Amino acid sequence: MQGHGYRQPVKRPPSTGTLVFLRVLFVVVSVVSFGLLTWAMMLRLAIVTRRAADWWLFGASIVVPYFGLYLIGSEPGDEIHTTGGWLGLVLLLGGIVAAIAYYLAADIRHFHQAHLTAGYAPQQHPGPAYGYPPPPSPYTATTVPSTPVPTPVPPAPGDSTPVPPPPQRPAPARIDQVRAELDELSDYLRRQDGRPDGSREGGL
Structure with missing residues (x-):
């Protein structure tokens, strides 16, 4: 199996200067010809x-001008006198004006939408390859907040609700063991001196 790979980047439309140059060029070519x-x-x-x-419309732009020229060319003499000649002139001139107006409007609208789409397109991130975990999201929290320890709140001066005292921690058993060992040591010293009350002989 293959991974997702990279997504297709959004194609940037040409610059405004290039578009204006192309529009002027095609309009001039159409008028001059x-x-x-x-x-x-x-x-x-x-x-x-x-x-x-x-x-x-591209097909019509081929048929209409040549058909208009055919009607004008079929006119007897150098001037236009018949209805067919006038119709050919209207088709020729009207076709040029209509084609230029439609071309400019459609081209400007198309690239305006393309600029908006390219400007608001979300950034695409490459997907993870197969067998690897996805990268962490930037919105995922990296630390877990610690749970705050509740502290006792003293009652208000006018509040008569009794507050229970904090629980007393029991004394560790080690203290009792040390105390018993000290008592045994004291008895042992008394026995070593030979007197049960612990006083030394000949003492003052």
């Missing part, structure tokens, strides 16, 4: 957003 390269702008948007609607 008279709508013939509008599909490049919509292709970039479809790749970035990965939405089905943007892919459909």
Whole structure:
């Protein structure tokens, strides 16, 4: 079995300066080409957003300008006189304006949300490898607080409730043993002197 490994890091969106440069570049290319390269702008948007609607608009950005140019080119003479010629001009110019407006709005909205997601994404920590315990949580307490020892509270001056005295500790048995040994030693010394009252002979 394998461990969890490392999670995928959050992909940072391009800088604001790069995004502004790309937007200006694609808009200028679309206008200078008279709508013939509008599909490049919509292709970039479809790749970035990965939405089905943007892919459909990318296809429309190819069909509409070329169809408008076909209608204008089918006009007899150098000037536009027929309804088909005017319709082709509207499709061409209207398609350029609509594509640029939609491209800028969708691109700005997409990367604005991407910046928010990258800014508020929680930090990912690598999971522990298989067979090793998980690292301690920073919120786990490392020390156990000691239980406070209750102390007797003296009664208030007006409180008549009697407070029981603290329990007396019994004297250790070692004191009794030492006392008995001292008594035996005293009797032994008295017997050594030969007098039961313990006084020495010839003493004053």
